[in-house]
Amino acid sequence: MKPIGHQPQLYICSDSFGVSGVTTQAYYLARGMAALGWDVHVICYTTYGNYYPAFSSLPITIHQINTFTCEDFAKLYSYNRQDKIDIATKVRQYLEHNGIFDPVKPGILVINYMLSMLYILDSIPHNIARTFILHSDEKYYYRLLEHFYPHFDGIVTVSKHIYTHAQKFVPLNQLSQPTAVIPYGIETPIIQDSHKLKIIYTGRFVEYQKRIFDTLEIAFLLKQWEVPFHLTLAGDQSNRITLDKRIQHLGLGDCISIVGPLSREEVSQQLKLHHVFLLVSEFEGLSLSLLEAMAHGTIPVVSRISSGVEEVIQEGVNGFLVETGDIHGFAAVLRDLAGGFSKFKSLSNAAVNSIRNKGCTAETMAYRYAKFFDRVLSWNDLNCDRVRQQTVDQDFALEEISPQSAVKITPHNQCLPEVSTTSVAKIQQITYIQEHPTVTFFLDGMHVGGVQTFVKHMLVALPKHQWNARLALYVNNLDDLEVRKLQQQGISIIGYNFSENQGHLPEEITSALLSDTAGIIIPNFISQVYERTNKIPSRFAISHIFHADEAFYYDIFxxxxxxxxxxxxxxxxxxxxxxxxxKDNSTTIPLTRIPYGVKMNSQWVERKNSQTLKIIYSGRIIEHQKCIFEIPQLAALAKQKGLSCEWTLVGEGDDTELLMHRIRSLRVDDCINFIGRATPELLSHLLEHHDVVILTSEYEGLPLALLEAMGHGCVPVVYDIPSGIHEIIKDHHNGFITPQNQRVRFVEALRQLCFDRGLLKEMSYHAWETVYPTYSVNQMVSKYINFFDEVLQNHDNQF
Structure with a gap:
């Protein structure tokens, strides 16, 4: 096939070379466009991944952004706005310093998963046209399209359904930019006959989207029906431990094999050996695995989903469609196929012909992209000056739409990044708007504690939802590092001293409330506020929060x-x-339950194998409630039993000096590290590098430190208490719960995790899965906003 028009450059962004449909499509596109005479470049963060050898064998240029530090890699999959801007800045600097984009030749930039490119679209040279591909029928892609489409010079969807659905967000058919539907394309090999029913699934071993555990339930039903079959699961090995245990539990070890990760050639070889391709996904774009399977003559039995499948599968002719989640329906189709081998040849041939007739080959896809890219370049020549004058809006909440299926990259040379304990995050300044209602939080100080962390999250988040937020703090604690950070972000902070205002509100608070139209007062544990409620204007509602299962909170209430x-x-x-x-007081007021929300990783991070179990405690260093002196006792017992453990204590409190004495007297100072107070950034980093989080408290509400650690993949080992623990921990599933003061049982749980890294890995994933995204800050704030709206409405009706 001759090159079309000129031979410009094609730049394909691929964050890594891990197994995925997007990476496979990038490979076929790079190979096809190179064959058409285009100068093809791939820009990546890292060459990590099984597909790198295939890419490196092509006549293309690969640019790895090699200026990243380990701390930069940690930011790659953060959805913090400033982290994204920092990474985007480094990407831009690398591209400019190395002259990656030819300043004269026309070119195409395909962004794919390299989201940092979105923040620097306005700095891409005018001769490079920016193309966006919607790879999946997922909110993630539609939101990116909606926000950034003015900066795209061409837009492609991989299925007709996605093109149609995207119209709800952006009127694609009315845009001046070129748009197109270009299905994925794959290789079409020669088919080999087989006379044994074999089923295969290829893809990621994840429950989100792919519903991987449905395949086991289908296999279990087939075995019950005595259908002769063998199922091969070929994928990336995530969830492997859980899959193995589930297979063993269902008694399917003799009829299921797990292989992978596989190279492209190995995937092709596996498909040749199987009759049926099984896909039980909840949604797809146009499944590239499906197209590859059909091209090999493997008969598809797949979910009836909105996007892609009905564009290539004709029911009963070249494959079969079953409703998503219908285990019995899938098993019934497979049973019928097992009993009718005579149908296989016609179904198999029809599957192959469908791929060829519908133009789903890699060569046809490349040809279509070449023609589309020519349209994009022509459009860019006429419109680049107008489009590039628009500045990319970098204030975009990616955390709300992050793909749950994204896989975090762990570079081979990952090291422990240095995290500053004094750095102040650069975030958008918060402005007080008089027309908005105000929430005033009372605290005595911003020392380490769950209540303080909760308040900080609320102070930063509420202004994003048309609420003002204010912190009222004891005057002696105003000169604090955390307080200064909040002030630098523009948060309103006032000091108070109740001891100098007997029976009255301090003048600073009275003055502040006078400027507010209406609002909510949250005293937290500052009891003096309740004693002065008669001095608070009636347009304000008092909200009491039960932060702990403690008599103090119930008595105040x-x-x-x-x-x-x-x-x-x-x-x-x-x-x-x-x-x-x-009920006891025959009183009715709005009462609700809102769990804490914490910052957490948007992907599960697998720990490195180590002979040492890394244990962390994060919280106040006090004996009252936290029972902090229990920790050196546990460390001594673990040491006595021969466990290799490294303990890290993060926090501050009145009993720090006594704790240090206990550690030395029990001779465990060689295995306990005391960090002291840590910034949120440092704490997040520490949690990522520890295996286990411990909690020895005698009571809690819902332990925020525990949620935060689980959100980073730490396995909880805790003493049993009535409140909070059983809401988030399922014993022996995502953590261990031991009876109060049963140190032997506690250390036995640590021993299991120390010597069974597979169990540790499995429980780590379950811990993260429990917290993400249910206990996110966004979820918490959203619930508080709804409740506050209800409270103010009721309050207005009364006053």
């Missing part, structure tokens, strides 16, 4: 019912006890 207009409990136990107080 009981004694101030007439002054409180609403209440929030952080755990089910707290909610039940608060509700009982209301």
């Amino acid at each position: 009981q004694n101030n019912l007439s002054r409180i207009q609403s209440a929030i409990a952080v755990s089910q136990v707290c909610y039940q006890k608060a509700n009982q107080i209301l």
Whole structure:
């Protein structure tokens, strides 16, 4: 096939070379466009991944952005806006310093998963046209399209359904930019006959989107029906431990094989050996695995999903469609196929012919892209000056739409990044808007604690939802590093001293409230606020939060019912006890349960294998409630039993000096590291590099430190307490719960994790899976906003 028009350059972004449909499509596109005479370049963060050898064998140029530090790699999959901008800046600097883009030749940039490119689209040279491909029928792609489409010079969808659905977000058929539907293309090999029913799944071993565990349920039903079959699962090995255990539990070890990760050639060889391709996904774009299977004559039995499949599968002619989640339906189709081998040849031939007739070959795909890219370049020549004058809006909440299926890259040379303990995050300044209602939080100080962390999250998040947020802090604690950070972000902070204002609100607070139109007062544990509610203007509602399953909170609530207009409990136990107080006093006020939200990793991070179990405690260093002196006792017992453990203590508190004495007296100072107070950035990094989080408290509400650690993949080992623990930990599934003060049982749980890294890996994933995204800051803030709106509405009706 001759090159079309000129021979410009094609730049394909691929963050890594891991196994995925997008990476495979990038390979076919690079190979096909190179064959058409284009100068093809691939820009990547790392050459990590099974597909790198295939790419490196092509006549193309691969540019690895080699200026990244280990800390940069940690930011790659953060959805923090500033982290994205930092990474984008480094990408831009690398591209400019190395002259990657030819400043004269026309070219095409295909972004794919390299999201940092979106932030620097306005800095791409005018001769390079920017093309965006919607690879999947997923909110993630539609939101990116909606936000960035003015900066795209061409837009492609991989199925007709995606093109149609995208119209709800952007009127593609009315844009001046070229748009097109270009299905994936694959190789079409020669088919080999076989007379034994074999089923194969190829893809990622994840439950989100791919519903991988449905394949086991289908196999279990086939075995019950005594259908002769063998199922091969070929994929990336994520969830391998859980899959193996589930296979063993269902008694399927003799009829299921797990292979992979596989090279492209090995995938092709596996497909030749199987009759049926099984795809049970909840959604796809146009499944490249499906096209590859059909090209090999493997008969598809797939979910009836909106996008892609009905464009290539004709029911009963070249494959079969089953409703998503219909285990019995899938098994029934496979049973019928097993009993009718005579149908195989016609179905197999029809599958192959469908790929060829519909133009789903790699060569046809490349030809279509070449023609489309010519349109894009022509459009760019006429419009680049107008388009490039628009500045990319970098204030975009990627965390709300992040693909749950994304796989975090761990470079081979990953090291422990240095994290500054004094750096202040650069974030958008927060502005007080008088027309918005205000939430005022009272605290005594910003020392380490779950309540303080909760308040910080709320202070930063509420202004994004048309609420003002204010912090009222004891005057002696205003000169604090964390306070200064909040002030630098533009958060309103006022000081108070109740001891100098007997029976009255401090003048600073009175003055601040006078400027507010309406709002919510949250005293937290500052009891003096309740004593002065008669001095608070009636347009403000008092909300009581039960932060812990502690008599202190219940007593305040009981004694101030007439002054409180609403209440929030952080755990089910707290909610039940608060509700009982209301019933006992024949009182009705809005009461709800809102768990804490924490910052967490948007992908599970697998720990490196190590002979040493890394254990972390994060919280206040106090004996009251936290029982901090229990930790050196546990460390001593673990050491006595021969466990190789490294303990890290993060936090501050009144009992620090006594704790140090206990550690030395028990001779465990060689295995316990004391970090002290840590910034959120440092704590997040520490959690990523520890295996286990421990909690020895005698009571809690919903332990925020525990949620945060689980959100980073730490396995919890805790003492049993009534509130919060059983809401988030399922014993022996995502953590261990041991009876209070049973040190031998506690250390036995550590021993299991120390000597069974497979169990540790499995439980780490389950811990992260439990927290993400249910206990995110966004979820928490959204619930508080809805509740506050209800409270103010009720309050307005009363006053």
